[in-house]
Amino acid sequence: MIDTRPLIVGAGPAGLRAAITLSDAGLHPVLVDHAPGIGGAVYANLRAQPNLTPKLTREARILRQDFDRVRPRVDLRLSTAFAAFDQTGTALLTGQAGMMFKPRAVIFATGARERIQPRPGWTLAGVSSAGALQIALKTTGTLPLGRLLLAGTGPLLYAIAAQMVAADRPPVAVIETGNPLRHPLMALRLPARVLTEATRYIGQLLLAGVPILSGTDLTRIETRNGALIAHTSRQGRWAEISVDHIGLHDGLARNDFGISAEMTGQTPVFQAGDCRSVLGRWAAEEDGKRAAEQVLHALNATPGRAAIAPDQRFIKTQTLLAKLFARAPALAAPELPDDTVICRCENRSLGDLKQALQTASEQTQTTARTLRLTERFGMGPCQGRQCLDWVAALTPDTTSFADLRGNRWPIKPVRVRDILDAPDFTADPSHQDLK
Amino acid sequence: MQPTDSYDLVIAGAGIIGASVAWHATQRGLRVAVIDAKGPAAAASGASDGAVSVASKRPGLMANLADASLCYAREMAQHNGILKGIFHPRPTFIFARSAPESAALDRLTRMLHDQSLSVSIHQDGAAQTSAISGLGKDITRVIELQGEAHMLGYQATHAYLSAAKCDLFWPRSLEAYEPGPEGVRVFTSAGEMNCAQLVIASGIGTMGLLPNVPMIARSGQLIVSDRGPASEPNLPGPLTSAAYLLDKTANGRGDAGLPVVIDPLRTGQVLIGSTREDHGTERQTDIAIVRRLLHSAVGCLPRLAERRIIRVFAGVRSASLDGLPIVGALPEEPNVICATGFEGDGICLSALIGREIAAHLATGQSSPDLAALTPGRFSSQEAIPA
Amino acid sequence: MSVQTILWNGTPIAFLPGDTIASALSRAGITEFGLRQTALPAAIFCGIGQCQNCLVSIEGIGVAEACLTLCDAEQSVRSLSDHRLTESAHD
Numbered sequence: 001m002i003d004t005r006p007l008i009v010g011a012g013p014a015g016l017r018a019a020i021t022l023s024d025a026g027l028h029p030v031l032v033d034h035a036p037g038i039g040g041a042v043y044a045n046l047r048a049q050p051n052l053t054p055k056l057t058r059e060a061r062i063l064r065q066d067f068d069r070v071r072p073r074v075d076l077r078l079s080t081a082f083a084a085f086d087q088t089g090t091a092l093l094t095g096q097a098g099m100m101f102k103p104r105a106v107i108f109a110t111g112a113r114e115r116i117q118p119r120p121g122w123t124l125a126g127v128s129s130a131g132a133l134q135i136a137l138k139t140t141g142t143l144p145l146g147r148l149l150l151a152g153t154g155p156l157l158y159a160i161a162a163q164m165v166a167a168d169r170p171p172v173a174v175i176e177t178g179n180p181l182r183h184p185l186m187a188l189r190l191p192a193r194v195l196t197e198a199t200r201y202i203g204q205l206l207l208a209g210v211p212i213l214s215g216t217d218l219t220r221i222e223t224r225n226g227a228l229i230a231h232t233s234r235q236g237r238w239a240e241i242s243v244d245h246i247g248l249h250d251g252l253a254r255n256d257f258g259i260s261a262e263m264t265g266q267t268p269v270f271q272a273g274d275c276r277s278v279l280g281r282w283a284a285e286e287d288g289k290r291a292a293e294q295v296l297h298a299l300n301a302t303p304g305r306a307a308i309a310p311d312q313r314f315i316k317t318q319t320l321l322a323k324l325f326a327r328a329p330a331l332a333a334p335e336l337p338d339d340t341v342i343c344r345c346e347n348r349s350l351g352d353l354k355q356a357l358q359t360a361s362e363q364t365q366t367t368a369r370t371l372r373l374t375e376r377f378g379m380g381p382c383q384g385r386q387c388l389d390w391v392a393a394l395t396p397d398t399t400s401f402a403d404l405r406g407n408r409w410p411i412k413p414v415r416v417r418d419i420l421d422a423p424d425f426t427a428d429p430s431h432q433d434l435k
Numbered sequence: 436m437q438p439t440d441s442y443d444l445v446i447a448g449a450g451i452i453g454a455s456v457a458w459h460a461t462q463r464g465l466r467v468a469v470i471d472a473k474g475p476a477a478a479a480s481g482a483s484d485g486a487v488s489v490a491s492k493r494p495g496l497m498a499n500l501a502d503a504s505l506c507y508a509r510e511m512a513q514h515n516g517i518l519k520g521i522f523h524p525r526p527t528f529i530f531a532r533s534a535p536e537s538a539a540l541d542r543l544t545r546m547l548h549d550q551s552l553s554v555s556i557h558q559d560g561a562a563q564t565s566a567i568s569g570l571g572k573d574i575t576r577v578i579e580l581q582g583e584a585h586m587l588g589y590q591a592t593h594a595y596l597s598a599a600k601c602d603l604f605w606p607r608s609l610e611a612y613e614p615g616p617e618g619v620r621v622f623t624s625a626g627e628m629n630c631a632q633l634v635i636a637s638g639i640g641t642m643g644l645l646p647n648v649p650m651i652a653r654s655g656q657l658i659v660s661d662r663g664p665a666s667e668p669n670l671p672g673p674l675t676s677a678a679y680l681l682d683k684t685a686n687g688r689g690d691a692g693l694p695v696v697i698d699p700l701r702t703g704q705v706l707i708g709s710t711r712e713d714h715g716t717e718r719q720t721d722i723a724i725v726r727r728l729l730h731s732a733v734g735c736l737p738r739l740a741e742r743r744i745i746r747v748f749a750g751v752r753s754a755s756l757d758g759l760p761i762v763g764a765l766p767e768e769p770n771v772i773c774a775t776g777f778e779g780d781g782i783c784l785s786a787l788i789g790r791e792i793a794a795h796l797a798t799g800q801s802s803p804d805l806a807a808l809t810p811g812r813f814s815s816q817e818a819i820p821a
Numbered sequence: 822m823s824v825q826t827i828l829w830n831g832t833p834i835a836f837l838p839g840d841t842i843a844s845a846l847s848r849a850g851i852t853e854f855g856l857r858q859t860a861l862p863a864a865i866f867c868g869i870g871q872c873q874n875c876l877v878s879i880e881g882i883g884v885a886e887a888c889l890t891l892c893d894a895e896q897s898v899r900s901l902s903d904h905r906l907t908e909s910a911h912d
Contacts (some may be wrong), residue, residue, distance in 0.1 A: 034870050036841070036891045041869055079889070081870075084747075086721045100722065114867060125853035125864035132868025132888070136844045140837060144847040245852070255871075344866070344874060347859035367474030367605070373481050373589040381661055381745045381873035406746065409720070413661055413743040413873060415883055416729050420740070426723070662858040664878065664901045703858055741883050 003425035005030050005075065006295055007091055007103035009082040012040020013281045014273025014288035015109035016067050021292035023070035030103065031074050032093050034081040034412070037139065038067070040111050041131060042281045045138040059282065082110075083419065084409035087265035090426050094414040098422035105268045105295040109288055112252040112274035113385055117152070118350070120340050121221030122248065126228050130247030134160045143169045146244025149230055151175035151218035153325050154251040155198065162201035165208040172243055174205065175232055176214040177250075178325040186324055191317055193282075219335075221246060251325075252278045257385050257405060268298040283314035343387040345380020353377065353394060368403035371395065378404050381413045442468045442602075444796060445621050445630040447609035447644075448637035450480035451588045452774050452781050454595035455789025456634050458517065463797040467601035468630070470623055471637070472608035475596055478638050479781065480588035482750025484657065484698045484706045486673055487522070487584040487783045489554045490529060491680055493758065494546040496807055501780065502552040503804070504787035505584065511786060512584075517598055518786070521590045523701075526557065526672040527580040528565065529680065530735065532573045536677035540578050543680060547580075554582035566671060571734045583672075585698075588782050595789075609637065609644060614768045632770045632796055639753040641775040648761055648810050650776055653754045655709040656720050658728060660742040662703040667738065670699040674735060682711060693731040697739070705742065707732045720747045754778035756813075762788060763801065763809040772796070773810055828897045836892040843868070843875055843887035854887060855900025863900060876901055 006022060008015045011033035022029045039046030043060050067074075077097035084092040089102045114131045121127065130150050137143055137160075148164060148171045150157050161174050180187070181202075187195065205212060213234065220231040230241045255275045272291035273284030338351030356375045357366055371377050377391045378384030384391075388404050395404075410419075444460050446453045449471035457469050471477065489505055492498040512522035531537040540559075547554060558579040562570040565577040596603060604625065612633055613620040621628040635641055639652045663669075679694035698706040710724055725747055733740045755761050755776035765771045772795070774788055781788075788805075795801040826833040829846060836845035843865045846854065854863040854877050866874040868888050875887040880897040882890065887898075 034889055036889065079891075084722050087719055088721055088723070090722045092722045100726075111869075113871065123861045125862040128865045129867050132865050135868040135888075136847065140840050140844045140848075142837075142844065142848050144852065145850045341861070344861065344872065345859070347861055367477070369474055369477050369481060370589075370593075373476060374593055379746075381743070382871060383745070385871050386867075406748070408746050408748055409722075410744055410747070412870065413745045415741065415743050415885075416660075416733060417740040417883065419726060419744065420730055420733065661884075664884070665856075665858055743884060 002427060003099075003101035004104040005101070006105040006107070006299075007032065007082075007101075008107045008109060009033075010040060010109035010111060010273075010275070011035070011038040011076070011078070012042060012109060012111050012273065012284065013063060014111075014275075014284040014291070015040070015107070016063055017285040017288035018107050018109060018272055018292040018295075019074050020066045020070050021289045022295065023073040025292075025296050027296075028073050028075060030077065030093075030101070032077045032080050032082050032097075034079065034095065036079050038076070038078070041135060042111075042284075044135050059285070063285065081410075081412055081414055081418075083411060083414045085267075085269075086409070089265050089267045092410075092419065092422060094410075094418035094422055098418055099425055100422050101425040103267065105270075105298060107270050107272050107288070107291045107295060108256070108275055109272045109284075109291070110255050110275040112278045113255040113257075114249060115251045115253050115389060116248045116386070117250045118336070118340050118342050118387075118390055119218060119220060119248075120337055121223075121228075123341050123344055124221055124223060124228065126244060127221055127246045127248065130157055130160050130249035133245070133247040134163060137163055137167055141167065143167065144245050147172050147242070148245045148247065149173060149175070149228075149241060149243040150247045150249070151230065151232075152249040152251075153177040154249055155180075155321055155325070156252065157249050158198065158201040158205065160247065160249070161210060162204040165204050165210065170205075170208045170210050171247075172241060173211045173213055175216050175218050175230070176212060177217055179214045180324040181212070181214060183324055186320065190320055191313065194317055194321075218246075218248070253389065254278055255385070257383055257407070257411070268295065270294050277315075279314040279318055286314075342390055343377050343380060345382050345386070346376040348376055348387075350394075353391060357395060366395075371404060372406070378406065383408075383412075440468065440602075440628045442466050442628065442630040444468070444632050444634065445470065445619070445628055446634045446636060447471070447621075448635065448640065449475040449592065449596065449603070449605065450478060450636065450638055450781065451476065451592045451595075451785040452480075452777065452788055453634065453636035454592040454599070455785040456636060456774065456792045457601050457789075458595040458599040459789040459793030460796055461599045461601050463793055465793075465796065467599065468628065469596065469599075469601060469603050470607040470609060470628075471605040472624075472640060474605045475603075476589035476592040478640070479750050479752050479777075479779065480592050480638075482655075482657065482748065483588040483779065483782050484673075484696065484708055485585050485587040485782060486527075486675075486696070486698060487586050488527060488673075488675075489552055489583060489783070490527060490543055490547070490580055491675070492780065492783075494542070494550070497759065497780070498546060498550055498552060500787060500804065501783050502550070502554065504784045505582070506553050507790065508584070508586065508786040517594055518586065518591065521594050522584055522586045524582070524584045526566070527583045528567055528670075528672055528674045529578045529580065529677055530562070530570070530574045530674065531576040531677045532735075533575075535681070537576055539677040539680050540576060543578065543677075552582075554580050557581045567674065567736075568668070569736065569738050571737050573734050585672075586782060591782070591785065608640070609635065611644075612771060614770055619770050632772065634772045634774060634792060634796075636774040638775060638777075638781075639751055641753060641773060645765070645773060645810070648773065648775075648813055649756045650761070651713060651754050651756070653752045653778060654712045654719070654749050655752065655779070656712075656724055656728070656747065656749045657709050658707040658725060658732075658744055659746040659748070660705045660707070660739070661745050663705075663742055667703075669703055670697065670705070670736075673698040676731070676735065693727060695728060695731040695735060697732055697736055704745075705739070707739075720749050752778045760784065760788075760808050761810050761813075762792070762805050763811070764795075766811040766814050825892070825894045827892050828895065830899050831897075840892045841888055842877060842879065842890050842892055842898055845892050846887065855902035857901070863902070 079096035216234040270291040443465040511518040562574040611622040618631040674697040682694040761776040
């Protein structure tokens with residue numbers, strides 16, 4: 001018999017809630033995550049040591065309890081990557097608990113991508129996403145040695161800064177491109193729990209004396225005497241800050257790389273949570289439940305509702321937050337030097353991109369295919385997750401983002417040995433059909 | 436109505452063949468426009484592994500044409516030639532794992548000798564004596580060839596198109612044409628164009644346009660690895676199973692084993708290919724087939740097991756029913772020339788085909804070497820070789 | 822309880838339960854994990870396995886993301902630009 005259990009990719013709030021919902025309906029889902037623990041990026045501490053900061057929120061505790069309850073019915077495969085899905089309905093998982101099987105439905109709950117604007121020096125060691133610092137803090141309770149700086153824009157920056165304060169490692173400063181504190185009345189329209197959380201973070205930062213430099217750009221990073229020097233600019237005034245680590249964050253974006261309609265064939269496939277629409281962890285959980293109900297509906301296991309749109313409240317909140325942090329397009333291309341690296345995988349610069357676009361425009365427009373094949377944007381191991389937003393922003397509008405992306409598997413790089421080692425349950429008669 | 440444009444030559448298809456024709460034609464002073472439904476190297480030329488190979492061709496005419504094209508491309512890579520920095524000579528390694536594969540190597544040896552080709556055998560022996568270390572135990576014999584080369588299709592296409600003084604239009608597809616005494620009226624998705632002569636080199640795009648030229652779309656899946664560790668020696672050239680020769684030369688591969696090619700890129704990445712499937716779906720790649728290819732590749736070069744795969748993709752080649760490319764003026768329509776059906780051999784043959792078509796366009800004389808490729812061969816049943 | 826270590830390019834580095842290779846190295850003040858083939862430094866960037874910037878070679882596992890791989894006692898971990906890497910692995 002063939003293994004056809006439904007597959008959920010990603011064990012963050014959306015994936016966990018989807019697994020709970022499917023299990024409660026009597027199914028035995030396969031839940032896969034390439035991280036060694038459950039919780040995704042937002043609840044990376046769901047299984048960490050109890051003494052670690054930050055403490056779990058009430059919602060996280062409920063999620064954990066619910067998942068603990070259905071745990072025996074879920075085939076949880078951690079340290080295992082979802083590698084591929086093809087039009088024959090075959091899914092390939094690789095890593096610690098890899099396998100090939102034919103899930104009769106798939107839910108992608110792969111979370112958001114952190115958007116990080118290219119800046120000179122952003123490829124230096126010691127410069128990471130702010131999210132990476134947060135994960136380290138949540139999973140191990142520690143941060144890298146030395147002075148920390150956070151820069152960019154968006155609400156997550158303040159959450160991370162506050163968590164650093166709570167861990168007794170306050171950042172040297174938060175450099176905020178936008179000016180969110182300038183609109184207190186607009187902020188009051190945020191839902192109470194968002195506002196409470198935001199106020200708490202800001203309060204923690206003010207109490208700890210962490211300067212919030214709003215309306216300020218981090219324009220350049222260089223190394224000097226073993227330290228990172230952050231060059232900032234505020235209304236034409238320049239300053240330098242010497243630190244050891246810089247966490248960058250310029251917002252979140254949906255993460256649907258590698259997934260395309262051609263790949264999914266006849267199998268019902270749904271997206272849930274931030275990979276579908278970046279609405280945060282509470283919305284993600286609800287969306288996970290919704291996706292699971294759609295799976296049940298598609299499989300006729302129970303009458304499910306065909307809900308499509310996420311709750312309007314979450315959309316309103318995110319729209320309001322976007323307004324609060326609004327500023328001119330972050331990547332002011334003419335201001336960046338040409339040697340700024342745009343594609344971190346293939347080491348391709350802004351100058352390379354400009355030259356390609358200029359050469360082409362003398363005769364005819366450049367195509368997305370040319371930007372990929374000849375210029376190598378989007379062709380490295382991250383598959384364009386880091387550069388294509390910026391390449392698309394700099395490219396005439398005829399080159400759409402969708403054309404730039406290859407949407408090809410593997411979804412992330414996987415080792416040949418892992419592909420070959422994955423046991424095949426797509427046709428093996430000796431294998432137990434678990435559900 | 437769009438204003439009409441008039442050219443000596445309109446070329447439909449900005450793949451490597453169309454680009455080579457365009458450059459060669461402008462060298463002869465023709466006023467040329469190239470149109471393409473998508474853009475340069477958008478189909479097979481962009482999806483190819485870039486092997487310029489004579490050894491993999493069918494003995495006889497195809498091997499001779501490939502060799503002539505290889506010699507000409509070598510010239511164009513010299514001094515300040517158009518292919519300088521794009522055409523890279525490199526050795527080729529062809530191996531056998533079984534008796535049928537070894538027999539294929541014997542046939543290859545005879546072909547290279549009998550046809551006095553410019554590609555020669557540098558070494559023929561056991562795997563241990565090969566210049567490539569770490570070959571798998573299944574490999575019993577390796578032939579190292581010298582004289583072949585690597586040329587990425589999209590790089591050659593770009594080189595030709597950027598050097599050609601011609602007009603480029605995309606996205607613009609050829610929808611129909613109407614030959615007349617004054618030349619050819621060309622109907623495109625963006626209006627009408629006029630030209631003295633039309634070259635149709637749009638690969639599988641040719642299929643709908645020339646109903647009397649029977650073709651099939653043949654898809655192939657390719658696998659791309661990461662760059663690997665800095666310390667790992669890059670392969671000096673492609674490692675090709677003799678089963679691949681059997682597959683390509685239509686001798687029937689029988690129990691020879693899965694054809695596999697491991698082709699090094701200059702970045703340190705490797706391309707692992709390639710299947711031949713009789714469907715034209717560019718988007719379809721499947722896990723089971725990729726696993727079989729990888730299994731075969733790791734059997735040949737065990738260190739590949741530690742590489743990471745970053746991408747799997749499919750390309751579609753246009754193939755003719757008799758396995759020969761289709762090149763020449765259409766019967767009854769001397770001003771419409773087609774150049775298609777290369778089934779992956781376009782990279783190797785592009786230099787020669789571009790030169791010969793341009794010569795034909797400029798002088799009206801066509802090369803006797805290409806006579807067997809004429810599309811007219813499909814007009815009468817008896818002309819189709821068995 | 823004795824401190825557990827991994828071997829980073831041959832040098833012992835202490836780790837705590839739950840540490841990934843990336844978190845253990847960065848706690849030890851090691852931010853650069855060698856050079857990538859493009860000459861850019863290998864280092865933690867995204868922290869969640871997307872960017873592929875922190876690849877290292879791990880004994881018994883192979884090339885993997887330092888940010889996703891948990892530490893194991895006495896495990897040897899090397900940077901990909903370390904030329905001593907493959908000589909032992911491939912003979």
